[in-house]
Amino acid sequence: MASQKSCPECGSNDLLTHSDISARGGYGPDLLPGSSGLFTSPKLRAVVCKDCGLIRYYAAKETLQKLIEKGQWNRLL
Numbered sequence: 001m002a003s004q005k006s007c008p009e010c011g012s013n014d015l016l017t018h019s020d021i022s023a024r025g026g027y028g029p030d031l032l033p034g035s036s037g038l039f040t041s042p043k044l045r046a047v048v049c050k051d052c053g054l055i056r057y058y059a060a061k062e063t064l065q066k067l068i069e070k071g072q073w074n075r076l077l
Ligand SMILES: [Zn+2]
Pocket: 007, 008, 009, 010, 011, 012, 049, 050, 051, 052, 053, 054
């Protein structure tokens, strides 16, 4: 697996991150269906490259766990 600490597009190590992004905004689409809990909302972590602007999103660990447990997502073949 490639390191998340360098940009896969341009190779830069000058990256910004934010780890408290809701995957389910009030007016936007549900980006990770099936990952909401009764009292928890799915979270994403974004990494943005300061050189080329590439944006990557990663599911937070607890969000990822919910996706796996609920089984609503299919393995990409
Ligand atoms: Zn880049």
